[in-house]
Amino acid sequence: MTGLDTDTIAAIATARGNGPVGIIRLSGPDSLSIAQTLSESELSPRYAHYRSFLGDEGQTIDSGLAIYFPGPNSFTGEDVVEIQGHGGHVVLHTLLSRCIDLGARQARPGEFSERSFINGKIDLIQAEAIADLIAAETEIAAKLASASLSGAFSSLVTDLSYQLNELRALTEASIDFPEEDIDVLERHSVESRLRDCNATIERLLNDVAASQKKTQHYLAVLIGAPNAGKSSLLNALAREDVAIVTNVPGTTRDTLKQSIKAGDIVLDLVDTAGIRQSDDVIEQEGVKRAKLSSQAADLVLHIIDDNEPQEITSEWLPESAINIQVRNKIDISGKQAGIVPTQDGDRCVAISAKNGDGIDALLRVVEESLLIQGTQNSQFSARQRHVDALSEAHDALSESLLAFEHHNAAELLAEDLKRVQSAIDSLTGQVASDDILGLIFSSFCIGK
Ligand SMILES: Nc1nc2c(ncn2[C@@H]2O[C@H](COP(=O)(O)OP(=O)(O)OP(=O)(O)O)[C@@H](O)[C@H]2O)c(=O)[nH]1
Numbered sequence: 288m289t290g291l292d293t294d295t296i297a298a299i300a301t302a303r304g305n306g307p308v309g310i311i312r313l314s315g316p317d318s319l320s321i322a323q324t325l326s327e328s329e330l331s332p333r334y335a336h337y338r339s340f341l342g343d344e345g346q347t348i349d350s351g352l353a354i355y356f357p358g359p360n361s362f363t364g365e366d367v368v369e370i371q372g373h374g375g376h377v378v379l380h381t382l383l384s385r386c387i388d389l390g391a392r393q394a395r396p397g398e399f400s401e402r403s404f405i406n407g408k409i410d411l412i413q414a415e416a417i418a419d420l421i422a423a424e425t426e427i428a429a430k431l432a433s434a435s436l437s438g439a440f441s442s443l444v445t446d447l448s449y450q451l452n453e454l455r456a457l458t459e460a461s462i463d464f465p466e467e468d469i470d471v472l473e474r475h476s477v478e479s480r481l482r483d484c485n486a487t488i489e490r491l492l493n494d495v496a497a498s499q500k501k502t503q504h505y506l507a508v509l510i511g512a513p514n515a516g517k518s519s520l521l522n523a524l525a526r527e528d529v530a531i532v533t534n535v536p537g538t539t540r541d542t543l544k545q546s547i548k549a550g551d552i553v554l555d556l557v558d559t560a561g562i563r564q565s566d567d568v569i570e571q572e573g574v575k576r577a578k579l580s581s582q583a584a585d586l587v588l589h590i591i592d593d594n595e596p597q598e599i600t601s602e603w604l605p606e607s608a609i610n611i612q613v614r615n616k617i618d619i620s621g622k623q624a625g626i627v628p629t630q631d632g633d634r635c636v637a638i639s640a641k642n643g644d645g646i647d648a649l650l651r652v653v654e655e656s657l658l659i660q661g662t663q664n665s666q667f668s669a670r671q672r673h674v675d676a677l678s679e680a681h682d683a684l685s686e687s688l689l690a691f692e693h694h695n696a697a698e699l700l701a702e703d704l705k706r707v708q709s710a711i712d713s714l715t716g717q718v719a720s721d722d723i724l725g726l727i728f729s730s731f732c733i734g735k
């Protein structure tokens with residue numbers, strides 16, 4: 288990560304595997320000349336040229352479209368050419384090799400977005416939003432990432448940074464010109480404006496935490512006695528025959544993980560061994576693993592056969608997790624499907640993993656119980672990095688305001704405000720170390 292790369296990079300920009308269309312993307316000073324040699328023709332800016340793409344002996348590798356986007360009005364801010372050919376992986380790799388022979392270098396993961404960031408086309412929040420949009424697993428995650436990409440989050444952060452900058456300047460002015468005998472801080476209500484900034488940071492922090500809750504994966508663990516129907520429920524929720532189901536108690540030994548969606552959220556659902564005392568060492572190990580999984584869970588689904596209720600003790604239901612009791616096999620017991628009222632207010636849903644009754648109600652209860660209050664209001668995608676930076680800014684500003692209240696020392700306040708501002712500016716990448724940038728962009732896919 289140098290920020291000074293002037294070489295031309297190339298990568299396949301479409302997903303792996305075979306598809307009808309595949310795209311090679313070039314960015315850098317030699318993009319145009321490479322593409323013109325490849326197509327043995329002139330390319331005009333922003334015009335879709337239908338061309339043959341030729342190998343070193345003039346043989347046709349493929350034919351398709353070449354589009355030239357001159358910098359700075361391109362995604363990366365550099366000269367960019369997109370070559371759209373057929374999407375077979377052999378054809379695309381041959382085209383990419385040809386571009387590399389002609390002087391390009393294989394791009395690193397995220398290098399196009401990184402160049403876009405370095406050239407000021409997008410900020411760091413927007414760069415992350417591109418990756419989040421591509422990786423979005425739910426409609427809501429895509430919507431939030433798209434809002435971040437369009438600058439909804441960045442503009443709030445930039446605004447905050449601007450205000451902090453002004454307040455820092457005023458604080459420093461009050462140190463530099465004490466002889467003017469004007470209390471600059473008081474005249475400009477610096478303290479109360481800083482309190483407003485801190486309230487804004489707190490609101491943003493809540494918003495960001497709420498967004499994160501909407502887009503993260505949750506660990507949900509199926510726990511219960513043997514034969515209660517845990518594996519059947521996993522299969523019903525996954526809509527796939529992932530786990531072995533038999534009427535032999537103790538069928539499942541290994542833990543088995545499958546991602547499923549509950550409305551707007553994604554669950555990593557773990558099937559576990561039925562809990563019972565056993566002399567079988569394999570089963571004992573399975574039960575041990577079930578316990579470990581339940582202890583790490585955000586949510587435990589406690590499955591009980593409604594016909595032969597065999598509840599498990601509370602040691603399996605950690606207080607750190609949300610517990611939902613699931614009464615299964617109601618196709619036999621005759622209980623009505625859906626939410627079951629309980630005396631203690633615990634969540635309980637009656638289902639049949641066999642015929643699917645009550646499964647939708649269960650998914651709704653899962654979604655509602657994981658989405659804490661306020662998450663409905665989230666407006667943009669967020670990452671742990673954002674939560675950390677905003678928390679750091681909030682803590683630093685709270686501490687400095689408290690210290691200022693006691694000592695009224697502008698010098699200390701000015702020093703503290705530098706910390707607050709650099710935490711806020713790290714969000715958009717105005718202040719970011721190469722290490723952080725490397726970490727962020729290396730998690731992108733190649734060609735993005
Ligand atoms: N009638 C009926 N049978 C069910 C239902 N769910 C599961 N079963 C049956 O109950 C038996 C046990 O189901 P599993 O899903 O293997 O139960 P499990 O909890 O995973 O059992 P272990 O892996 O042994 O702990 C199988 O014969 C299933 O077909 C249901 O909703 N209705």
Ligand SMILES: [Mg+2]
Nearest residue numbers: 517518538539
């Ligand atoms: Mg099982």
